[in-house]
Amino acid sequence: MALVPLNSSSFGRKDPNRRVPNAARFELPWSSEPTAADDYSFHQIAPYIGRMKTSMARSLIETWTRQGDLIVDPFCGCGTVAVEAAANGRGVVAGDWNPYAALLTRAKLFPPAGVRAAERRLQHVWKVSRERLCEQDLRTVPKWVRQFFHPRTLRSTLAVRDACVETSSINIRR
């Protein structure tokens, strides 16, 4: 796919020696083929409408930035650019007005330290959720949603949701 990017001056580049691709000949090596086999597995955590192709994000980052540069994505969605940037040694500032997007991106950028840490966190959330089970009022859930679940399953799901919010180290909303 050929792409003509904005003129380099529109990115506010101040370093005259910086390598900037020739706009007229600028080609990025991404294709419409699926790249899931080469992708960081974190990209597959959740679907997101309008997600950028991972190969496109990687290609832009490698072409336009260097190790240690700071990449700002104020419309981070599910964090494709943010993950590629961090994985390729760039600093990242990411944001999104959709709390789900911010949560997904944060989860991908700050994963548990390992499987053991993830298991410990899960066990803690599960324990707290069992304590919240009897507090759940299924009438707070829209009727059409209730129809999809057995009441016991729905009550348990709500309790896990509450436990996740309660035990989170970040400010997430119900």
Ligand SMILES: C[S@@+](CC[C@H](N)C(=O)[O-])C[C@H]1O[C@@H](n2cnc3c(N)ncnc32)[C@H](O)[C@@H]1O
């Ligand atoms: C197409 S997605 C971005 C994809 C992302 N850059 C990636 O790496 O895959 C667009 C995002 O912009 C967010 N958005 C739209 N308008 C916004 C605004 N005014 N402030 C913050 N986020 C906004 C949407 O919530 C959505 O998550």
